[in-house]
Amino acid sequence: MEARYNPAAIEPKWQQYWQQLALDRTPELPAPGQRKFYALSMFPYPSGNLHMGHVRNYTITDVIARVKRMQGYAVLHPMGFDAFGLPAENAALDKGIPPAQWTYQNIAQMEDQLRRLGLAYDWERKVVTCHPDYYRWTQWIFLKLWEAGLAYQKEAAVNWDPVDQTVLANEQVDSEGRSWRSKALVEKRMLKQWFLKITHYAEELLQDLEQLRGWPERVRVMQENWIGRSTGAEVTFTTEQGDPLLVFTTRPDTLWGVTFMVLAPEHPLVEKLATPEQAAAVKDYQQAAARRSEIDRTAEDREKTGVWTGSYAINPVNGAKIPIWIADYVLMGYGTGAIMAVPAHDQRDFEFARTFGLPIQVVVQPPDTPPNTDIDLTAAWTGGGVMINSGPLNGIPVGKGEGESVAQAIAYLEAQGLGRRQVTYRLRDWLISRQRYWGCPIPMIHCPQCGLVPVPESDLPVLLPETVQITGRGGSPLAQLPEWLQVPCPRCGAPARRETDTMDTFIDSSWYFLRFTDAQNQTAIFDPEKVNTWMPVDQYVGGIEHAILHLLYSRFFTKFLRDQGLLTCDEPFLRLLTQGMVQGLTYVNPNRQDKDRWIPAARVRWDEQNQPRDPETGELLQVMYATMSKSKGNGVDPEDVLRHYGADTARMFILFKAPPEKDLEWDEADVEGQYRFLQRVWRLVFEEVHGENLPSGDPGAGKELRRAIHTAIRAVSEDIEEGYQFNTAIAELMKLSNALSDSPLKGSPLYREGLETLVVLLAPFAPHISEELWHALGKGDSVHRAPWPRWDPEALLVDTVTMVVQINGKLRDQFQAPANADAATVQQLAQQTEGAKRYLENRSIKKVIVVPNKLVNFVL
RNA sequence: GCGGAUGUGGCGGAACGGUAGACGCACUAGACUUAGGAUCUAGCGCCGCAAGGCGUAAGAGUUCAAAUCUCUUCAUCCGCACCA
Numbered sequence: 001m002e003a004r005y006n007p008a009a010i011e012p013k014w015q016q017y018w019q020q021l022a023l024d025r026t027p028e029l030p031a032p033g034q035r036k037f038y039a040l041s042m043f044p045y046p047s048g049n050l051h052m053g054h055v056r057n058y059t060i061t062d063v064i065a066r067v068k069r070m071q072g073y074a075v076l077h078p079m080g081f082d083a084f085g086l087p088a089e090n091a092a093l094d095k096g097i098p099p100a101q102w103t104y105q106n107i108a109q110m111e112d113q114l115r116r117l118g119l120a121y122d123w124e125r126k127v128v129t130c131h132p133d134y135y136r137w138t139q140w141i142f143l144k145l146w147e148a149g150l151a152y153q154k155e156a157a158v159n160w161d162p163v164d165q166t167v168l169a170n171e172q173v174d175s176e177g178r179s180w181r182s183k184a185l186v187e188k189r190m191l192k193q194w195f196l197k198i199t200h201y202a203e204e205l206l207q208d209l210e211q212l213r214g215w216p217e218r219v220r221v222m223q224e225n226w227i228g229r230s231t232g233a234e235v236t237f238t239t240e241q242g243d244p245l246l247v248f249t250t251r252p253d254t255l256w257g258v259t260f261m262v263l264a265p266e267h268p269l270v271e272k273l274a275t276p277e278q279a280a281a282v283k284d285y286q287q288a289a290a291r292r293s294e295i296d297r298t299a300e301d302r303e304k305t306g307v308w309t310g311s312y313a314i315n316p317v318n319g320a321k322i323p324i325w326i327a328d329y330v331l332m333g334y335g336t337g338a339i340m341a342v343p344a345h346d347q348r349d350f351e352f353a354r355t356f357g358l359p360i361q362v363v364v365q366p367p368d369t370p371p372n373t374d375i376d377l378t379a380a381w382t383g384g385g386v387m388i389n390s391g392p393l394n395g396i397p398v399g400k401g402e403g404e405s406v407a408q409a410i411a412y413l414e415a416q417g418l419g420r421r422q423v424t425y426r427l428r429d430w431l432i433s434r435q436r437y438w439g440c441p442i443p444m445i446h447c448p449q450c451g452l453v454p455v456p457e458s459d460l461p462v463l464l465p466e467t468v469q470i471t472g473r474g475g476s477p478l479a480q481l482p483e484w485l486q487v488p489c490p491r492c493g494a495p496a497r498r499e500t501d502t503m504d505t506f507i508d509s510s511w512y513f514l515r516f517t518d519a520q521n522q523t524a525i526f527d528p529e530k531v532n533t534w535m536p537v538d539q540y541v542g543g544i545e546h547a548i549l550h551l552l553y554s555r556f557f558t559k560f561l562r563d564q565g566l567l568t569c570d571e572p573f574l575r576l577l578t579q580g581m582v583q584g585l586t587y588v589n590p591n592r593q594d595k596d597r598w599i600p601a602a603r604v605r606w607d608e609q610n611q612p613r614d615p616e617t618g619e620l621l622q623v624m625y626a627t628m629s630k631s632k633g634n635g636v637d638p639e640d641v642l643r644h645y646g647a648d649t650a651r652m653f654i655l656f657k658a659p660p661e662k663d664l665e666w667d668e669a670d671v672e673g674q675y676r677f678l679q680r681v682w683r684l685v686f687e688e689v690h691g692e693n694l695p696s697g698d699p700g701a702g703k704e705l706r707r708a709i710h711t712a713i714r715a716v717s718e719d720i721e722e723g724y725q726f727n728t729a730i731a732e733l734m735k736l737s738n739a740l741s742d743s744p745l746k747g748s749p750l751y752r753e754g755l756e757t758l759v760v761l762l763a764p765f766a767p768h769i770s771e772e773l774w775h776a777l778g779k780g781d782s783v784h785r786a787p788w789p790r791w792d793p794e795a796l797l798v799d800t801v802t803m804v805v806q807i808n809g810k811l812r813d814q815f816q817a818p819a820n821a822d823a824a825t826v827q828q829l830a831q832q833t834e835g836a837k838r839y840l841e842n843r844s845i846k847k848v849i850v851v852p853n854k855l856v857n858f859v860l
Numbered sequence: 861g862c863g864g865a866u867g868u869g870g871c872g873g874a875a876c877g878g879u880a881g882a883c884g885c886a887c888u889a890g891a892c893u894u895a896g897g898a899u900c901u902a903g904c905g906c907c908g909c910a911a912g913g914c915g916u917a918a919g920a921g922u923u924c925a926a927a928u929c930u931c932u933u934c935a936u937c938c939g940c941a942c943c944a
Contacts, residue, residue, distance in 0.1 A: 218864045225940055329942045339944045348942050670885055731883035804879050809925040849924050859924045
């Protein structure tokens with residue numbers, strides 16, 4: 001046994017031992033009567049190297065999985081790789097390595113890193129999304145979606161990323177109109193693309209958020225906003241030309257206040273509505289709007305623009321003839337792409353009316369204005385009041401949300417056959433086709449005779465050819481492979497061609513958690529008993545950046561597969577923990593702008609006073625913590641930490657430094673502190689093992705030590721159970737270590753029991769050192785198979801307690817009292833303290849509050 | 861603008877409505893050392909010699925008692941944002 005703690009020596013040794021024991025293998029199914037627990041981290045993209053964010057994510061889940069396992073659960077804790085995606089194509093371009101080769105190399109490398117971190121994964125269940133064993137089932141799901149009518153192709157104005165040369169889903173374009181990956185400004189293009197009908201589940205995806213009590217509130221709110229449900233009515237106006245013009249409104253009660261209509265520039269009716277006089281202006285405006293990117297359209301400080309088509313429409317409720325305009329503040333993608341404008345009660349319409357001198361008709365009387373006067377608005381009135389100038393609605397109060405007036409308006413519209421109640425969502429169908437090579441091929445065939453024909457299930461997988469020429473130019477390289485492209489039509493046998501688009505990688509990750517339950521299945525996507533036993537994921541851990549994309553898509557797939565009869569659960573992830581970012585020490589030049597502000601640590605110049613300075617300008621730099629990133633040059637490589645301190649220290653530091661959901665500042669001194677703690681535990685054990693300790697024979701200390709041991713068991717168990725408070729759990733381990741270190745009972749059986757308890761409690765956090773110490777203490781088998789200790793309530797009992805004396809709620813003294821003493825006794829003891837005497841002299845006590853074992857409060 | 865969250869020592873962070881600052885880092889003093897960035901002992905919210913007073917972003921309220929509950933304000937972070 002080594003005299004000093006040397007992680008480099010013990011960590012590989014035990015990792016090998018665990019592999020021999022097959023310690024981390026999960027049973028196919030839990031044993032009869034055994035409870036299951038499914039712990040899952042978001043699987044990584046195989047970039048080649050783990051970063052600290054990964055380490056934090058996986059460590060958190062690993063501790064949860066290990067504790068559950070020690071508590072007797074059958075634990076499913078798998079890992080895999082989200083392996084399709086653009087970086088592989090970029091690497092192929094840069095380095096001339098085929099994407100597949102690059103990806104599998106990276107996977108091997110990362111797998112090795114994960115093993116060295118001591119993460120307890122069942123690697124037999126590894127899932128790699130770019131492997132045909134996996135993606136044949138991705139394709140199979142696509143076919144099911146096609147059969148169910150939830151996959152379709154349509155020509156649409158889509159987001160085109162000019163850098164990555166592909167289209168993107170709405171979810172993949174940020175609020176500035178940039179690609180989530182390339183950060184390029186996204187353009188709108190009309191293209192024929194594949195979509196999945198996620199909107200079919202809009203209502204359920206919204207409603208079921210209610211069930212997800214174990215999710216962070218903000219993630220639920222983000223999804224709620226993204227789905228964006230609004231209720232109102234659909235109303236049919238009629239154009240002069242006699243065409244019906246459908247609008248959606250949340251305020252059908254203001255129909256009598258409509259003074260004009262606005263269509264989105266892309267609205268299909270615009271061509272027909274443009275009069276000869278206005279045609280040129282309309283065309284110009286349409287073209288300008290098409291050129292304008294999403295960012296211009298929203299960032300322009302809300303300056304309203306628009307053009308009159310020259311035509312009119314008839315308001316169905318009062319026959320009013322109102323002009324039809326086009327303007328880019330109306331979006332083709334929402335509602336019907338056309339609005340009825342009520343400038344008096346909608347701020348956007350108000351601004352538009354002001355800009356173009358259009359009339360404003362008030363139909364809601366604000367509460368504090370005298371009736372029957374001209375109301376001169378300086379802004380749209382969107383508050384409550386009473387309906388006026390509105391025919392059958394006059395006199396009806398306007399409430400919040402769907403108040404009285406809205407309900408009445410809808411009833412009126414439905415009775416008259418002019419419109420109907422309608423619910424609209426912001427959620428759009430999911431655009432899933434990508435003009436990229438390294439992705440899952442869409443299993444469809446274009447036949448000149450039969451049209452779109454699905455690849456028969458028996459022909460799956462549609463293999464992605466692995467030897468192709470990646471050019472980096474637009475268009476899929478698959479189109480350049482005639483032998484792959486050309487196939488006979490499965491239906492009629494005529495020469496046909498394969499679909500060359502591949503699927504969005506988010507599809508691959510929308511069901512991987514299901515495959516883990518039966519990863520090796522060669523004949524079915526998964527076995528129903530297995531999937532329904534292990535699902536749902538009990539604890540999912542990952543970054544907040546997936547709050548919408550991945551989590552929403554996964555929920556959608558789960559619901560779809562449930563409706564296919566393949567699953568019984570409604571929601572995939574019972575509890576979600578979004579872990580905080582890992583931040584690194586960062587040097588900032590406050591005088592510089594943007595990216596140049598960040599000075600990588602390696603480039604910082606240190607002056608004589610040891611102050612950080614800009615290497616070029618010599619300016620004093622600001623020191624702060626910021627999320628680790630390449631551009632800031634403030635990252636810490638997990639490899640360096642592993643080499644320097646070992647996996648156990650890295651894990652301990654990460655868990656101790658901050659609660660899991662908060663950001664974590666990577667501080668070398670604190671890492672050092674954790675290393676010292678492990679070293680102290682090491683010394684404590686080996687001093688005992690080497691017989692350096694002799695019992696001093698103080699019998700009174702036994703009770704105290706026993707209490708310390710059981711207090712630690714309880715505190716660590718509860719801290720983990722109640723919201724994964726690993727930081728305080730480790731603090732409790734430190735307390736126990738301190739108590740053992742100070743104990744006069746070294747060398748006694750009780751002391752040894754204390755050490756064993758410390759080692760077992762430490763095991764989920766620092767698995768290697770715990771195993772070493774466990775064996776050093778002469779225990780057989782693995783510490784990770786030891787049952788999680790239970791605390792004995794008896795051991796927690798005390799004879800005397802320290803109680804405090806308060807006078808009017810202010811702390812004045814403290815005293816020792818027998819545990820659970822009655823109020824009268826305690827009050828008497830309290831009154832005898834110096835602090836109490838001083839304040840109670842010559843004063844009458846109005847009231848005494850006694851909190852058992854805690855305090856006595858005298859109210860004067 | 862709308863929505864969500866967070867404000868506690870020098871720092872990270874603890875506190876079922878009941879002794880604010882657990883645990884750790886940093887720091888200070890001492891011990892042991894050839895040395896120490898090792899280890900051990902002690903101290904460590906602020907003011908004060910002390911007694912004591914003041915302290916959880918600010919202000920009010922509820923309560924015998926508030927970091928914790930309620931209201932108002934401020935600050936910071938995050939998400940959404942012309943969604944009809």
